Amino acid sequence: MSDADALHERSTTRVTMGTEGPVLIDGPVEIELPDGRIASSDRVIVALCTCRRSRVYPWCDASHRDRSRSERDA
Ligand code: FES
Structure with missing residues (x-):
């Protein structure tokens, strides 16, 4: 691995966006x-709440699942 590759690997933060639920970010993080x-x-992977229903905002507590479920049932 070249020095440039090593630097890129060390300094790049991966953010994973899904269609529902939290945004996943490689930790550790400060928000x-x-x-x-x-x-x-x-944490190694941090789940950031995007629905604003979490009781531990800004972290996801899976409350988005209740909304997804109620929207499907409506
Ligand atoms: S995205 Fe999971 S609780 Fe908001």
């Missing part, structure tokens, strides 16, 4: 919230 607070996670 700056709109009010200026910083949320930190040391």
